[in-house]
Amino acid sequence: MTRNIATALALGLALVASGAQAGVEENLTKAGCMACHAKDKKMVGPSFKDIAAKYKGQDVVAPLMTKVRTGGKGVFGPIPMPPNPPEKINDADLKEAVQYILKS
Structure with a gap:
């Protein structure tokens, strides 16, 4: 019975985590980040995996x-990243997104 409870708890935590991940990815899409970035391949900007590896x-x-708020260029190449103001992504969602990217 203990094994069943542990399995159910692990499954529940996995579902919560996948839901949180989906929310972060949705915020990244709404903010326009996914127009230039992808999780595992370079597009206009570096992949999330490349960012995570660098830092x-x-x-x-x-x-x-x-850097996301002010924009920047030169760290991953010559193409500049435009600034992303709070109107595009609020501070709490931005922090969660950066943490997500760093865990990629």
Whole structure:
């Protein structure tokens, strides 16, 4: 019985996590991020996996949030990333998105 409870709990947590992931991906799409970025392939901008690899082990959530807000260029190539104001993605959703990207 304990095994059944553990299995049910694990399944429930997986469903919650996949729902949260879907919400983050929806916010990234609404904010326009997915027009230039993809999870696992370079498009106009770097893939989320490339971003995660570059910053692995670093505490960069706040600096990356600032970079998303102000825009930037030169870190992953010459194509600039336009600024993304709070009207496109609020601070809480942006923080969640950056954390999601860094775990990719």
